Amino acid sequence: MPRVVIVIPARYASTRFPGKPLAELWGKPLLQHVYERATSAKLAGQVIVATDDTRIASAARSFGAEVALTRADHPSGTDRVAEVARSIIADLVVNVQGDEPLIDPAAIDAAVAPLLADPAIPMGTLCAPLTSAEELNNPNVVKVVLDRAGFALYFSRSPIPFARDAGAAPDRYRHLGLYVYRRAFLLALGGLAPTPLEEAEKLEQLRVLEHGHRLRVAIVPHASPGVDTPADLERLRAMPPPARAGGKAGAPPQAG
Numbered sequence: 001m002p003r004v005v006i007v008i009p010a011r012y013a014s015t016r017f018p019g020k021p022l023a024e025l026w027g028k029p030l031l032q033h034v035y036e037r038a039t040s041a042k043l044a045g046q047v048i049v050a051t052d053d054t055r056i057a058s059a060a061r062s063f064g065a066e067v068a069l070t071r072a073d074h075p076s077g078t079d080r081v082a083e084v085a086r087s088i089i090a091d092l093v094v095n096v097q098g099d100e101p102l103i104d105p106a107a108i109d110a111a112v113a114p115l116l117a118d119p120a121i122p123m124g125t126l127c128a129p130l131t132s133a134e135e136l137n138n139p140n141v142v143k144v145v146l147d148r149a150g151f152a153l154y155f156s157r158s159p160i161p162f163a164r165d166a167g168a169a170p171d172r173y174r175h176l177g178l179y180v181y182r183r184a185f186l187l188a189l190g191g192l193a194p195t196p197l198e199e200a201e202k203l204e205q206l207r208v209l210e211h212g213h214r215l216r217v218a219i220v221p222h223a224s225p226g227v228d229t230p231a232d233l234e235r236l237r238a239m240p241p242p243a244r245a246g247g248k249a250g251a252p253p254q255a256g
Helices: 030-039 054-062 077-085 105-117 133-137 183-189 196-201 206-210 230-237
Strands: 004-009 046-051 066-069 092-095 123-129 143-146 152-156 173-182 216-219
Touching: 004 030, 004 077, 004 105, 030 046, 030 054, 030 105, 046 054, 046 077, 054 066, 077 092, 077 183, 092 105, 092 183, 105 123, 105 173, 105 216, 152 206, 173 183, 173 216, 196 206
Parallel strands: 004 046, 004 092, 046 066, 123 216
Antiparallel strands: 092 173, 123 173, 143 152, 143 173
């Protein structure tokens, strides 16, 4: 079996929510929920927390996580994950965001599975059905359209695809920010020049498409609620704690 490693990038100095990975949720740091769910994925053999902050590193080690200390000047989580990838043995590297405390382990496996089945796929990600007109028209909810084989045609903040005729709207999907890379592709990705569509939409994944690479998108039933702001965290705190990762209580609460 190819070696699959999950890397969780976590930084303290978030503009909208400083200290977010260590914020308390249901009696644990936010990051611990992400870590525990990542370790429940069946197709990954190792989980690493990547951070430049000693407070986060100390907290992660306290709940048993392996930690990689990285540089502080990375412009994105992808770059932080790539730094870790340079120093590990892996065939596939999974970037699981550190602010997804309800990420479904089965969703991680769904993103990994196509790359295990087809060695020609360099990169994968996830999407879920859009559930409301509000999501469709929200520029902070990134939309994706797929070809018939499940590869991304385009990502946009705009409501795509546009249905010209009433009643003719196809299924629409929101992108979920989890990525799987072949290690060699991840290390090469930073060397690709920024592209016009990427800069216009401010969507890093468009660089992959504009340079002609295929990006496989697995469809999962629902999006889990992430934490971008303190208000997002308060909404989760108002919910009852979910079953532990890997339990049989069903899907976690849906986003929105």
